[in-house]
Amino acid sequence: MSDPKPVKIMETVLRDAHQSLIATRMPTELMLPIAEKMDKVGYEAVECWGGATFDASLRFLHEDPWERLRKLRAAFKNTKLQMLFRGQNILGYRHYADDVVEYFVQKSIANGIDNIRIFDCLNDLRNLQAAVTACNKEHGHAQIALSYTLGDAYTLDYWMNIAKEIEEMGADSICIKDMAGLLVPYEADKLIRALKSATKLPIQLHTHYTSGVASMTYLKAVEAGVDIIDCAISPFALGTSQPATEVMVETFRGTPYDTGYDQNLLAEIADYFRPYREECLKSGLMDPKVLGVNIKTLMYQVPGGMLSNMVSQLKEQNASDKYDDVLQEIPRVRKDFGEPPLVTPSSQIVGTQAVFNVLMGERYKMATGETKDLLSGKYGQTVKPFNPEVVKKVIGDKEVITCRPADLIPNELEKIESEMKEWKQQDEDVLSYALFPQVATDFFKYRQAQQEKVDMTQADTKNGAYPA
Numbered sequence: 335m336s337d338p339k340p341v342k343i344m345e346t347v348l349r350d351a352h353q354s355l356i357a358t359r360m361p362t363e364l365m366l367p368i369a370e371k372m373d374k375v376g377y378e379a380v381e382c383w384g385g386a387t388f389d390a391s392l393r394f395l396h397e398d399p400w401e402r403l404r405k406l407r408a409a410f411k412n413t414k415l416q417m418l419f420r421g422q423n424i425l426g427y428r429h430y431a432d433d434v435v436e437y438f439v440q441k442s443i444a445n446g447i448d449n450i451r452i453f454d455c456l457n458d459l460r461n462l463q464a465a466v467t468a469c470n471k472e473h474g475h476a477q478i479a480l481s482y483t484l485g486d487a488y489t490l491d492y493w494m495n496i497a498k499e500i501e502e503m504g505a506d507s508i509c510i511k512d513m514a515g516l517l518v519p520y521e522a523d524k525l526i527r528a529l530k531s532a533t534k535l536p537i538q539l540h541t542h543y544t545s546g547v548a549s550m551t552y553l554k555a556v557e558a559g560v561d562i563i564d565c566a567i568s569p570f571a572l573g574t575s576q577p578a579t580e581v582m583v584e585t586f587r588g589t590p591y592d593t594g595y596d597q598n599l600l601a602e603i604a605d606y607f608r609p610y611r612e613e614c615l616k617s618g619l620m621d622p623k624v625l626g627v628n629i630k631t632l633m634y635q636v637p638g639g640m641l642s643n644m645v646s647q648l649k650e651q652n653a654s655d656k657y658d659d660v661l662q663e664i665p666r667v668r669k670d671f672g673e674p675p676l677v678t679p680s681s682q683i684v685g686t687q688a689v690f691n692v693l694m695g696e697r698y699k700m701a702t703g704e705t706k707d708l709l710s711g712k713y714g715q716t717v718k719p720f721n722p723e724v725v726k727k728v729i730g731d732k733e734v735i736t737c738r739p740a741d742l743i744p745n746e747l748e749k750i751e752s753e754m755k756e757w758k759q760q761d762e763d764v765l766s767y768a769l770f771p772q773v774a775t776d777f778f779k780y781r782q783a784q785q786e787k788v789d790m791t792q793a794d795t796k797n798g799a800y801p802a
Contacts, residue, residue, distance in 0.1 A: 337731045338590035342378035342562040343583070344416060344538065346576050347607065349381040350404070351566035352575040354542065356404050358390035360610075362402040368606045369409035375603070377413055378562050379449050382406050383442075384417030388425045389770055392777045400762040405606065407446025414448035414475075420678070421454040421461040422740045426769040429712070432464045438765050439468035445762070453479035455509055455680040458714030459499055460738040466708055470504050470686040478503070479511040480676035484635055485668075487717040494527060494532035507561075509534040513677045514637035515544035519554040526558035542574055544637070546627035549577040549585075556591050569611040574626035580604065585604055589726055606765040634661050635668075640681040647689050656692050670724040671708060672716025683708055687712075694703035701728045711735035757782075 336535070338540070372380060383403050391399040406415060412457040422429045424438050441448065451471050454461040457480055469476035479499045480493070483565040500508055510525065517525070522539070529537050538559050541548045552563045564576050571578035580600045583593050614620035631637070636644075648654050667688045683704045692699045707713060709725050711734045725734070735742065747764070754767040757778035765773040 338557075339688035339704050340593055341556045341560070341582075341586060341591045343579060343593060343595070344379045344381055344382045344562055344564045345375070345377045345569050345579060346564050346566045349383060349385055349387055350540075350564070351575045353386050353390075353498050353540065354576075355570055355624055356614050358386040359394060360389075360620060361395050361532065362405060363384060364610060365402075366405060366409055367747050368603060369406065371599060371603055371606070373410045373413050375413075375599055379414040379416040381416045381418070381451075381564070384419055384451075388766075389565075389773065392766060392770060394609050395507065395774045396777060396780050398777070398781070399443075399766070400760070403442075403447065404446045415446055416449040416451060417442060417447050417453045418479075419465060419584065421452055421465055423679075424769060429461070429739045429743060431743040431746040432740060433747045434549050434750070434765070434768050435464045435740075435762065436468040436471075437747060438768075439465055439474070439760050440472055443469070443766060444471040445476045447474065449475040449477055451477045451509055453509075453677075454714065455481060455677050455714050456647055456674050456714045457481055457605075458716075459496070459503060461740070463503060463738075464740065466503055466505055476504070477507045478505040478542070479508050479509040481677045482510050482512040482517055483673075484673035485512075485673040485717075487673050490524065493517075494528050494718070497533040497535070501533045501535055502570060505535065507538060508533065509538040509540055511677075512539070512541040512633050513675075514635060515542045515546075515548055516632060517541055517551050519550040520633075522551045522556045523554040526555045526560045530559050531727055536561040538564070538783050540564040541576065542637075543572045543577060544628055545631040546629065547745055549581060552577055552582060553590045556586065567600065567605040567607055584706050608652060622761045629662075634664060635676060636642075636661070636664060636685070637676055637681055637745055640676060640685045642687060643682065644685050647686065651689075651693060653693055659692045660688050668720040671705075672718045674716050679704065680708070680713070698727045699722055701710050709734070712739050714739055746773065753777075757774060 348360070348365050352358060369395060376627060383399070388399045391397040391402060404783045406754065413465045419425065422435060424430055424435060425749055442450065450465065452462050462478055466478065478498060497508055497577045503787050508529065526537060537560050539552065539555050541551055556563065565579040566576040568578040568580055580597060583595045583597060583600065610765050611620065615622070644660055645657070646659065650655055667684050668674065668676065671684060676684060682732070685703070686702055687705045690700050690702065694700055709720055709728050711733060750768045752766065757763060757767070757775065
């Protein structure tokens with residue numbers, strides 16, 4: 335291993351931290367006043383866009399996500415801005431045609447994104463290639479994130495081989511994305527050393543505090559040579575979020591891994607977010623339940639969000655007493671489905687099917703549409719083959735596709751644009767509509783009503799009448 339060097343930190347408070355703790359509800363107006371201070375820290379990057387922020391901005395905050403990005407870009411003069419991108423799903427829940435993926439990447443970079451972290455719920459690299467190629471073309475930094483999971487198939491050789499493939503694809507860096515907090519400290523040491531021996535690309539590590547081991551995992555990973563770790567400023571750290579930025583900075587102070595960040599500056603940033611945290615706790619937006627340690631995550635490999643979905647599905651069916659049965663069924667369903675990592679949308683597909691299997695009293699008596707699509711190959715290829723008996727029971731003799739799913743989707747940008755042209759005020763509106771047609775249309779109507787209100791007010795003012 336080469337000589338130890340300072341570790342870099344990506345700050346997640348403007349994206350994953352509030353997505354994990356308060357359902358992505360932080361408004362842009364809360365982000366902007368602190369941007370100038372955050373810009374002085376020297377972060378490797380600030381994650382501020384993508385993931386669920388796009389949907390939540392339009393749906394709950396009545397904000398244009400593109401406008402948020404432009405404002406943040408203007409405020410961060412020295413720091414790279416990063417986003418999370420779901421491969422061929424972009425930020426939506428289905429596969430899109432390549433022309434939509436390319437246009438989305440182009441517009442993200444044009445509006446201010448530097449680094450695009452691209453992942454696929456099955457780690458099927460074919461679903462990432464279009465986004466990586468588009469990112470290279472626009473001179474952005476293309477990072478491929480591998481969804482970390484456990485299982486027979488996920489050996490050190492698996493991770494080393496896939497890292498070599500990623501390098502050949504033209505990616506600029508690799509992230510190990512541990513969405514459920516499954517990576518424990520000594521395994522992190524082995525994994526990072528193995529990756530470092532397999533590829534020259536920088537390695538970034540992303541985890542969540544859900545299972546309680548994340549800070550120790552970062553410590554071992556940094557000692558093993560990881561280049562960048564993802565952290566959240568303390569008021570929005572821990573629980574289902576990331577380890578706290580200030581804690582990791584202090585941990586490495588005075589060592590060869592010292593970040594060199596100023597704790598006084600970080601304290602000012604934390605002070606800024608603390609009242610908002612209190613407000614979120616008071617209003618119930620932040621549930622104290624997500625702030626604790628849930629060691630069941632390690633026992634069942636179930637991410638926090640998936641557990642809470644499952645609990646509410648069982649409650650609706652008056653079947654809360656079946657909780658343990660469903661927990662035991664999840665690993666069996668996952669095995670039948672080729673051992674995919676459990677991350678959006680595969681986690682929802684596996685979890686819902688496990689609930690059905692238990693409630694029906696017969697496995698796969700009823701299968702969801704998503705289960706049928708997964709077993710038909712419409713999400714891509716899993717690491718292990720599907721259980722043939724389950725495939726037969728769920729989809730019969732229907733043909734399973736083996737090509738890249740998007741190869742079967744014709745270009746769709748023109749059609750989408752003609753559908754929504756009455757609402758278009760900027761090129762980016764076409765993409766908002768492509769991802770969330772109904773939600774975007776509702777937002778466009780809201781935006782138009784707001785603009786008409788302003789126009790009326792201005793006209794009144796010109797005529798000497800002042801609005802009440």
